[in-house]
Amino acid sequence: MxxxxxxxxxxxxxxxxxxxxxxxxxxxxxxxxxxxxxxxxxxxxxxxxxxxxxxxxxxxxxxxxxxxxxxxxxxxxxxxxxxCTVDLNAWVRKELTQTIQSFKEAGVTDSEIRIAFADVLNQNSGV
Amino acid sequence: MxxxxxxxxxxxxxxxxxxxxxxxxxxxxxxxxxxxxxxxxxxxxxxxxxxxxxxxxxxxxxxxxxxxxxxxxxxxxxxxxxxCTVDLNAWVRKELTQTIQSFKEAGVTDSEIRIAFADVLNQNSGV
DNA sequence: AGTTGTACCATTAGTACACACGGTACATAT
DNA sequence: ATATGTACCGTGTGTACTAATGGTACAACT
The missing domain is CATH 1.10.10.10 (Winged helix-like DNA-binding domain superfamily/Winged helix DNA-binding domain)
Known part of the structure:
Protein backbone atom coordinates (compact mmCIF):
# COMPACT_ATOMS: atom_id res chain seq x y z
CA MET A 1 0.00 0.00 0.00
CA CYS A 84 -16.10 4.02 3.32
CA THR A 85 -18.46 5.38 0.69
CA VAL A 86 -20.93 6.49 3.34
CA ASP A 87 -20.01 10.07 3.93
CA LEU A 88 -21.08 11.10 7.40
CA ASN A 89 -19.95 14.63 6.75
CA ALA A 90 -22.21 14.96 3.73
CA TRP A 91 -25.21 14.11 5.88
CA VAL A 92 -24.14 16.58 8.56
CA ARG A 93 -23.78 19.31 5.98
CA LYS A 94 -27.16 18.57 4.46
CA GLU A 95 -28.87 18.75 7.83
CA LEU A 96 -27.04 21.92 8.78
CA THR A 97 -27.87 23.53 5.48
CA GLN A 98 -31.57 23.01 6.08
CA THR A 99 -31.45 24.26 9.63
CA ILE A 100 -29.40 27.32 8.80
CA GLN A 101 -31.62 28.08 5.85
CA SER A 102 -34.65 28.25 8.11
CA PHE A 103 -32.79 30.57 10.45
CA LYS A 104 -31.88 32.94 7.66
CA GLU A 105 -35.43 33.00 6.40
CA ALA A 106 -36.47 34.10 9.86
CA GLY A 107 -34.05 37.01 9.59
CA VAL A 108 -31.43 35.68 11.96
CA THR A 109 -28.00 37.19 11.39
CA ASP A 110 -25.04 35.05 10.44
CA SER A 111 -23.18 36.15 13.52
CA GLU A 112 -26.18 35.40 15.71
CA ILE A 113 -26.25 31.91 14.28
CA ARG A 114 -22.54 31.52 14.89
CA ILE A 115 -22.79 32.65 18.49
CA ALA A 116 -25.77 30.42 19.25
CA PHE A 117 -23.98 27.53 17.61
CA ALA A 118 -20.83 28.00 19.67
CA ASP A 119 -22.94 28.26 22.82
CA VAL A 120 -24.86 25.09 22.13
CA LEU A 121 -21.83 23.07 21.14
CA ASN A 122 -19.92 24.05 24.25
CA GLN A 123 -22.83 23.48 26.58
CA ASN A 124 -23.51 20.00 25.25
CA SER A 125 -19.87 19.03 25.46
CA GLY A 126 -20.18 18.99 29.23
CA VAL A 127 -23.31 16.80 29.20
CA MET B 1 -36.89 56.56 29.53
CA CYS B 84 -40.56 41.78 22.24
CA THR B 85 -41.31 38.68 24.25
CA VAL B 86 -40.58 36.45 21.27
CA ASP B 87 -36.98 35.42 21.63
CA LEU B 88 -35.58 34.53 18.24
CA ASN B 89 -32.29 33.46 19.74
CA ALA B 90 -33.97 31.01 22.08
CA TRP B 91 -35.64 29.36 19.12
CA VAL B 92 -32.37 29.20 17.23
CA ARG B 93 -30.63 27.60 20.16
CA LYS B 94 -33.39 25.06 20.65
CA GLU B 95 -33.25 24.02 17.00
CA LEU B 96 -29.48 23.86 17.01
CA THR B 97 -29.46 21.80 20.19
CA GLN B 98 -31.67 19.18 18.57
CA THR B 99 -29.65 19.07 15.38
CA ILE B 100 -26.30 18.87 17.12
CA GLN B 101 -27.61 16.23 19.46
CA SER B 102 -28.48 13.99 16.53
CA PHE B 103 -25.01 14.50 15.11
CA LYS B 104 -23.35 13.49 18.33
CA GLU B 105 -25.49 10.41 18.61
CA ALA B 106 -24.23 9.43 15.17
CA GLY B 107 -20.67 9.72 16.48
CA VAL B 108 -19.75 12.92 14.72
CA THR B 109 -16.90 14.77 16.39
CA ASP B 110 -17.35 18.26 17.78
CA SER B 111 -14.67 19.60 15.50
CA GLU B 112 -16.24 17.91 12.49
CA ILE B 113 -19.51 19.60 13.34
CA ARG B 114 -17.73 22.93 13.65
CA ILE B 115 -16.01 22.57 10.31
CA ALA B 116 -19.19 21.53 8.51
CA PHE B 117 -21.04 24.40 10.16
CA ALA B 118 -18.47 26.95 9.06
CA ASP B 119 -18.53 25.53 5.54
CA VAL B 120 -22.30 25.69 5.24
CA LEU B 121 -22.60 29.14 6.71
CA ASN B 122 -19.96 30.57 4.40
CA GLN B 123 -21.34 28.89 1.30
CA ASN B 124 -24.84 30.15 1.89
CA SER B 125 -23.65 33.67 2.52
CA GLY B 126 -22.92 34.00 -1.17
CA VAL B 127 -26.42 32.86 -2.16
C1' DA C 1 11.39 -6.82 26.85
C1' DG C 2 8.68 -5.26 23.25
C1' DT C 3 4.37 -3.91 21.00
C1' DT C 4 -0.55 -2.81 20.70
C1' DG C 5 -4.12 1.22 21.06
C1' DT C 6 -5.14 4.81 24.11
C1' DA C 7 -5.08 8.50 27.53
C1' DC C 8 -3.10 12.37 29.83
C1' DC C 9 0.00 16.48 30.42
C1' DA C 10 1.58 20.31 27.44
C1' DT C 11 3.00 24.11 23.50
C1' DT C 12 3.18 26.48 18.92
C1' DA C 13 1.50 28.90 14.74
C1' DG C 14 -2.17 30.22 12.12
C1' DT C 15 -6.90 31.51 11.27
C1' DA C 16 -11.42 33.43 12.02
C1' DC C 17 -14.60 36.01 14.24
C1' DA C 18 -17.12 39.45 17.69
C1' DC C 19 -17.19 43.82 19.37
C1' DA C 20 -16.44 48.51 19.32
C1' DC C 21 -14.47 52.22 17.39
C1' DG C 22 -13.63 56.29 13.52
C1' DG C 23 -14.58 58.64 9.27
C1' DT C 24 -17.14 59.63 5.10
C1' DA C 25 -20.99 59.71 2.16
C1' DC C 26 -25.76 59.24 0.42
C1' DA C 27 -30.94 60.41 -0.50
C1' DT C 28 -34.73 62.23 1.74
C1' DA C 29 -37.04 65.21 4.18
C1' DT C 30 -37.83 69.67 7.43
C1' DA D 1 -28.51 74.17 6.86
C1' DT D 2 -29.93 70.32 9.67
C1' DA D 3 -31.50 65.94 10.77
C1' DT D 4 -33.08 61.14 9.61
C1' DG D 5 -31.52 56.05 8.73
C1' DT D 6 -28.20 53.64 6.13
C1' DA D 7 -24.04 52.11 3.78
C1' DC D 8 -19.23 51.94 2.76
C1' DC D 9 -14.11 52.18 3.74
C1' DG D 10 -11.15 50.97 7.65
C1' DT D 11 -8.49 49.74 12.73
C1' DG D 12 -7.66 47.37 17.04
C1' DT D 13 -8.38 44.00 20.81
C1' DG D 14 -9.65 39.91 22.59
C1' DT D 15 -11.25 35.27 22.23
C1' DA D 16 -11.51 30.61 20.49
C1' DC D 17 -10.70 27.24 17.57
C1' DT D 18 -7.72 23.86 14.34
C1' DA D 19 -3.80 21.34 13.28
C1' DA D 20 0.29 19.45 14.57
C1' DT D 21 3.90 18.73 17.55
C1' DG D 22 6.33 16.62 22.03
C1' DG D 23 6.58 13.66 26.18
C1' DT D 24 4.91 10.23 29.56
C1' DA D 25 2.22 6.51 31.07
C1' DC D 26 -1.11 2.66 31.19
C1' DA D 27 -3.14 -2.33 30.69
C1' DA D 28 -2.97 -6.24 27.89
C1' DC D 29 -0.82 -9.35 25.25
C1' DT D 30 3.42 -12.02 22.59
Whole structure:
Protein backbone atom coordinates (compact mmCIF):
# COMPACT_ATOMS: atom_id res chain seq x y z
CA MET A 1 0.00 0.00 0.00
CA UNK A 2 1.38 3.34 -1.03
CA UNK A 3 0.51 6.47 0.83
CA UNK A 4 1.58 9.90 -0.26
CA UNK A 5 1.25 12.79 2.14
CA UNK A 6 1.62 16.35 0.93
CA UNK A 7 2.93 18.59 3.68
CA UNK A 8 2.28 21.65 1.54
CA UNK A 9 -1.36 20.84 0.95
CA UNK A 10 -4.06 22.89 2.61
CA UNK A 11 -5.97 19.77 3.60
CA UNK A 12 -4.89 18.54 7.03
CA UNK A 13 -2.50 15.65 7.26
CA UNK A 14 -4.88 13.41 9.19
CA UNK A 15 -7.52 14.11 6.56
CA UNK A 16 -5.22 13.12 3.73
CA UNK A 17 -4.48 9.89 5.53
CA UNK A 18 -8.15 9.10 6.02
CA UNK A 19 -8.96 9.77 2.38
CA UNK A 20 -6.09 7.74 1.04
CA UNK A 21 -6.91 4.72 3.14
CA UNK A 22 -10.55 4.92 2.12
CA UNK A 23 -9.52 5.14 -1.51
CA UNK A 24 -7.24 2.14 -1.14
CA UNK A 25 -10.17 0.17 0.26
CA UNK A 26 -12.50 1.28 -2.51
CA UNK A 27 -10.02 0.27 -5.16
CA UNK A 28 -9.48 -3.08 -3.50
CA UNK A 29 -5.81 -2.41 -2.84
CA UNK A 30 -6.51 -3.54 0.71
CA UNK A 31 -9.12 -6.15 1.52
CA UNK A 32 -11.33 -6.63 4.56
CA UNK A 33 -9.38 -8.39 7.25
CA UNK A 34 -6.03 -7.12 6.03
CA UNK A 35 -3.81 -5.73 8.79
CA UNK A 36 -2.78 -2.09 8.81
CA UNK A 37 0.58 -0.83 10.02
CA UNK A 38 0.60 0.17 13.66
CA UNK A 39 0.10 3.81 14.55
CA UNK A 40 3.73 4.26 15.56
CA UNK A 41 4.98 2.38 12.53
CA UNK A 42 2.97 4.43 10.06
CA UNK A 43 3.82 7.67 11.82
CA UNK A 44 7.47 6.78 11.49
CA UNK A 45 7.18 5.80 7.82
CA UNK A 46 5.30 8.95 6.86
CA UNK A 47 7.45 11.08 9.11
CA UNK A 48 4.60 12.47 11.10
CA UNK A 49 3.52 12.45 14.72
CA UNK A 50 1.86 9.47 16.39
CA UNK A 51 -1.05 11.64 17.38
CA UNK A 52 -1.82 12.63 13.85
CA UNK A 53 -1.95 9.04 12.68
CA UNK A 54 -3.93 8.06 15.77
CA UNK A 55 -6.46 10.75 14.91
CA UNK A 56 -6.90 9.40 11.41
CA UNK A 57 -7.30 5.85 12.73
CA UNK A 58 -9.85 7.02 15.27
CA UNK A 59 -11.96 8.58 12.54
CA UNK A 60 -11.62 5.55 10.30
CA UNK A 61 -12.81 3.32 13.09
CA UNK A 62 -15.70 5.67 13.79
CA UNK A 63 -16.73 5.19 10.18
CA UNK A 64 -16.32 1.41 10.51
CA UNK A 65 -13.68 1.30 7.80
CA UNK A 66 -11.11 -0.18 10.13
CA UNK A 67 -11.25 -2.12 13.38
CA UNK A 68 -8.69 -1.75 16.12
CA UNK A 69 -8.14 -4.83 18.24
CA UNK A 70 -5.93 -3.39 20.91
CA UNK A 71 -2.59 -5.09 21.25
CA UNK A 72 -3.41 -7.27 18.25
CA UNK A 73 -3.24 -4.34 15.86
CA UNK A 74 -5.61 -2.72 13.41
CA UNK A 75 -7.48 -4.36 10.54
CA UNK A 76 -9.77 -3.48 7.68
CA UNK A 77 -13.41 -3.74 8.68
CA UNK A 78 -15.40 -6.61 7.11
CA UNK A 79 -17.91 -4.12 5.71
CA UNK A 80 -15.26 -1.54 4.90
CA UNK A 81 -16.07 -1.36 1.21
CA UNK A 82 -19.64 -0.26 1.90
CA UNK A 83 -18.88 1.95 4.84
CA CYS A 84 -16.10 4.02 3.32
CA THR A 85 -18.46 5.38 0.69
CA VAL A 86 -20.93 6.49 3.34
CA ASP A 87 -20.01 10.07 3.93
CA LEU A 88 -21.08 11.10 7.40
CA ASN A 89 -19.95 14.63 6.75
CA ALA A 90 -22.21 14.96 3.73
CA TRP A 91 -25.21 14.11 5.88
CA VAL A 92 -24.14 16.58 8.56
CA ARG A 93 -23.78 19.31 5.98
CA LYS A 94 -27.16 18.57 4.46
CA GLU A 95 -28.87 18.75 7.83
CA LEU A 96 -27.04 21.92 8.78
CA THR A 97 -27.87 23.53 5.48
CA GLN A 98 -31.57 23.01 6.08
CA THR A 99 -31.45 24.26 9.63
CA ILE A 100 -29.40 27.32 8.80
CA GLN A 101 -31.62 28.08 5.85
CA SER A 102 -34.65 28.25 8.11
CA PHE A 103 -32.79 30.57 10.45
CA LYS A 104 -31.88 32.94 7.66
CA GLU A 105 -35.43 33.00 6.40
CA ALA A 106 -36.47 34.10 9.86
CA GLY A 107 -34.05 37.01 9.59
CA VAL A 108 -31.43 35.68 11.96
CA THR A 109 -28.00 37.19 11.39
CA ASP A 110 -25.04 35.05 10.44
CA SER A 111 -23.18 36.15 13.52
CA GLU A 112 -26.18 35.40 15.71
CA ILE A 113 -26.25 31.91 14.28
CA ARG A 114 -22.54 31.52 14.89
CA ILE A 115 -22.79 32.65 18.49
CA ALA A 116 -25.77 30.42 19.25
CA PHE A 117 -23.98 27.53 17.61
CA ALA A 118 -20.83 28.00 19.67
CA ASP A 119 -22.94 28.26 22.82
CA VAL A 120 -24.86 25.09 22.13
CA LEU A 121 -21.83 23.07 21.14
CA ASN A 122 -19.92 24.05 24.25
CA GLN A 123 -22.83 23.48 26.58
CA ASN A 124 -23.51 20.00 25.25
CA SER A 125 -19.87 19.03 25.46
CA GLY A 126 -20.18 18.99 29.23
CA VAL A 127 -23.31 16.80 29.20
CA MET B 1 -36.89 56.56 29.53
CA UNK B 2 -33.80 55.64 31.49
CA UNK B 3 -31.15 53.50 29.99
CA UNK B 4 -28.19 52.26 31.93
CA UNK B 5 -25.26 50.79 30.08
CA UNK B 6 -22.55 48.96 31.94
CA UNK B 7 -19.24 49.22 30.14
CA UNK B 8 -17.71 46.66 32.48
CA UNK B 9 -20.34 44.04 31.81
CA UNK B 10 -19.50 40.98 29.79
CA UNK B 11 -22.69 41.29 27.75
CA UNK B 12 -22.10 43.39 24.62
CA UNK B 13 -23.21 47.01 24.61
CA UNK B 14 -25.63 46.60 21.71
CA UNK B 15 -27.16 43.64 23.49
CA UNK B 16 -27.69 45.62 26.67
CA UNK B 17 -29.43 48.31 24.65
CA UNK B 18 -31.72 45.83 22.96
CA UNK B 19 -32.69 44.21 26.24
CA UNK B 20 -33.35 47.48 28.01
CA UNK B 21 -35.56 48.82 25.26
CA UNK B 22 -37.48 45.57 25.17
CA UNK B 23 -37.93 45.72 28.92
CA UNK B 24 -39.15 49.30 28.72
CA UNK B 25 -41.75 48.22 26.20
CA UNK B 26 -42.82 45.25 28.29
CA UNK B 27 -43.27 47.42 31.37
CA UNK B 28 -45.23 49.98 29.40
CA UNK B 29 -42.67 52.71 29.99
CA UNK B 30 -42.84 53.33 26.25
CA UNK B 31 -45.98 52.78 24.27
CA UNK B 32 -46.52 51.76 20.64
CA UNK B 33 -46.15 54.77 18.41
CA UNK B 34 -43.84 56.58 20.80
CA UNK B 35 -40.77 58.07 19.15
CA UNK B 36 -37.30 56.88 20.06
CA UNK B 37 -34.24 59.09 20.17
CA UNK B 38 -32.27 59.14 16.96
CA UNK B 39 -29.28 56.87 16.57
CA UNK B 40 -26.82 59.73 16.79
CA UNK B 41 -28.66 61.30 19.71
CA UNK B 42 -28.78 58.12 21.74
CA UNK B 43 -25.17 57.31 20.92
CA UNK B 44 -24.20 60.71 22.20
CA UNK B 45 -26.28 60.42 25.39
CA UNK B 46 -24.96 56.98 26.22
CA UNK B 47 -21.47 57.91 25.16
CA UNK B 48 -21.11 55.13 22.64
CA UNK B 49 -20.52 54.82 18.92
CA UNK B 50 -23.25 55.41 16.32
CA UNK B 51 -22.60 51.99 14.87
CA UNK B 52 -23.28 50.26 18.15
CA UNK B 53 -26.64 51.98 18.59
CA UNK B 54 -27.47 51.40 14.92
CA UNK B 55 -26.80 47.73 15.40
CA UNK B 56 -29.20 47.57 18.33
CA UNK B 57 -31.88 49.43 16.35
CA UNK B 58 -31.39 47.11 13.39
CA UNK B 59 -31.98 44.08 15.59
CA UNK B 60 -34.99 45.67 17.26
CA UNK B 61 -36.53 46.37 13.90
CA UNK B 62 -35.78 42.82 12.78
CA UNK B 63 -37.78 41.67 15.80
CA UNK B 64 -40.57 44.13 14.96
CA UNK B 65 -40.21 45.93 18.25
CA UNK B 66 -39.46 49.24 16.60
CA UNK B 67 -40.10 50.75 13.19
CA UNK B 68 -37.68 53.07 11.46
CA UNK B 69 -39.24 55.61 9.14
CA UNK B 70 -36.16 57.03 7.52
CA UNK B 71 -35.75 60.73 7.99
CA UNK B 72 -38.86 60.86 10.18
CA UNK B 73 -37.17 58.94 12.96
CA UNK B 74 -37.77 55.68 14.78
CA UNK B 75 -40.91 54.61 16.59
CA UNK B 76 -42.23 51.78 18.73
CA UNK B 77 -43.91 49.10 16.64
CA UNK B 78 -47.71 48.80 17.03
CA UNK B 79 -47.34 45.13 18.01
CA UNK B 80 -44.19 45.76 20.02
CA UNK B 81 -45.57 44.41 23.26
CA UNK B 82 -46.21 41.01 21.75
CA UNK B 83 -43.10 40.87 19.63
CA CYS B 84 -40.56 41.78 22.24
CA THR B 85 -41.31 38.68 24.25
CA VAL B 86 -40.58 36.45 21.27
CA ASP B 87 -36.98 35.42 21.63
CA LEU B 88 -35.58 34.53 18.24
CA ASN B 89 -32.29 33.46 19.74
CA ALA B 90 -33.97 31.01 22.08
CA TRP B 91 -35.64 29.36 19.12
CA VAL B 92 -32.37 29.20 17.23
CA ARG B 93 -30.63 27.60 20.16
CA LYS B 94 -33.39 25.06 20.65
CA GLU B 95 -33.25 24.02 17.00
CA LEU B 96 -29.48 23.86 17.01
CA THR B 97 -29.46 21.80 20.19
CA GLN B 98 -31.67 19.18 18.57
CA THR B 99 -29.65 19.07 15.38
CA ILE B 100 -26.30 18.87 17.12
CA GLN B 101 -27.61 16.23 19.46
CA SER B 102 -28.48 13.99 16.53
CA PHE B 103 -25.01 14.50 15.11
CA LYS B 104 -23.35 13.49 18.33
CA GLU B 105 -25.49 10.41 18.61
CA ALA B 106 -24.23 9.43 15.17
CA GLY B 107 -20.67 9.72 16.48
CA VAL B 108 -19.75 12.92 14.72
CA THR B 109 -16.90 14.77 16.39
CA ASP B 110 -17.35 18.26 17.78
CA SER B 111 -14.67 19.60 15.50
CA GLU B 112 -16.24 17.91 12.49
CA ILE B 113 -19.51 19.60 13.34
CA ARG B 114 -17.73 22.93 13.65
CA ILE B 115 -16.01 22.57 10.31
CA ALA B 116 -19.19 21.53 8.51
CA PHE B 117 -21.04 24.40 10.16
CA ALA B 118 -18.47 26.95 9.06
CA ASP B 119 -18.53 25.53 5.54
CA VAL B 120 -22.30 25.69 5.24
CA LEU B 121 -22.60 29.14 6.71
CA ASN B 122 -19.96 30.57 4.40
CA GLN B 123 -21.34 28.89 1.30
CA ASN B 124 -24.84 30.15 1.89
CA SER B 125 -23.65 33.67 2.52
CA GLY B 126 -22.92 34.00 -1.17
CA VAL B 127 -26.42 32.86 -2.16
C1' DA C 1 11.39 -6.82 26.85
C1' DG C 2 8.68 -5.26 23.25
C1' DT C 3 4.37 -3.91 21.00
C1' DT C 4 -0.55 -2.81 20.70
C1' DG C 5 -4.12 1.22 21.06
C1' DT C 6 -5.14 4.81 24.11
C1' DA C 7 -5.08 8.50 27.53
C1' DC C 8 -3.10 12.37 29.83
C1' DC C 9 0.00 16.48 30.42
C1' DA C 10 1.58 20.31 27.44
C1' DT C 11 3.00 24.11 23.50
C1' DT C 12 3.18 26.48 18.92
C1' DA C 13 1.50 28.90 14.74
C1' DG C 14 -2.17 30.22 12.12
C1' DT C 15 -6.90 31.51 11.27
C1' DA C 16 -11.42 33.43 12.02
C1' DC C 17 -14.60 36.01 14.24
C1' DA C 18 -17.12 39.45 17.69
C1' DC C 19 -17.19 43.82 19.37
C1' DA C 20 -16.44 48.51 19.32
C1' DC C 21 -14.47 52.22 17.39
C1' DG C 22 -13.63 56.29 13.52
C1' DG C 23 -14.58 58.64 9.27
C1' DT C 24 -17.14 59.63 5.10
C1' DA C 25 -20.99 59.71 2.16
C1' DC C 26 -25.76 59.24 0.42
C1' DA C 27 -30.94 60.41 -0.50
C1' DT C 28 -34.73 62.23 1.74
C1' DA C 29 -37.04 65.21 4.18
C1' DT C 30 -37.83 69.67 7.43
C1' DA D 1 -28.51 74.17 6.86
C1' DT D 2 -29.93 70.32 9.67
C1' DA D 3 -31.50 65.94 10.77
C1' DT D 4 -33.08 61.14 9.61
C1' DG D 5 -31.52 56.05 8.73
C1' DT D 6 -28.20 53.64 6.13
C1' DA D 7 -24.04 52.11 3.78
C1' DC D 8 -19.23 51.94 2.76
C1' DC D 9 -14.11 52.18 3.74
C1' DG D 10 -11.15 50.97 7.65
C1' DT D 11 -8.49 49.74 12.73
C1' DG D 12 -7.66 47.37 17.04
C1' DT D 13 -8.38 44.00 20.81
C1' DG D 14 -9.65 39.91 22.59
C1' DT D 15 -11.25 35.27 22.23
C1' DA D 16 -11.51 30.61 20.49
C1' DC D 17 -10.70 27.24 17.57
C1' DT D 18 -7.72 23.86 14.34
C1' DA D 19 -3.80 21.34 13.28
C1' DA D 20 0.29 19.45 14.57
C1' DT D 21 3.90 18.73 17.55
C1' DG D 22 6.33 16.62 22.03
C1' DG D 23 6.58 13.66 26.18
C1' DT D 24 4.91 10.23 29.56
C1' DA D 25 2.22 6.51 31.07
C1' DC D 26 -1.11 2.66 31.19
C1' DA D 27 -3.14 -2.33 30.69
C1' DA D 28 -2.97 -6.24 27.89
C1' DC D 29 -0.82 -9.35 25.25
C1' DT D 30 3.42 -12.02 22.59
Missing amino acids: EITIDIESATPLFSQLVMQIKQAVERGLIQPGDPLPSIRQLANDLDMNNKTVAKAYRLLERDSVIVTKGYRGTFIHPEAKNN | EITIDIESATPLFSQLVMQIKQAVERGLIQPGDPLPSIRQLANDLDMNNKTVAKAYRLLERDSVIVTKGYRGTFIHPEAKNN
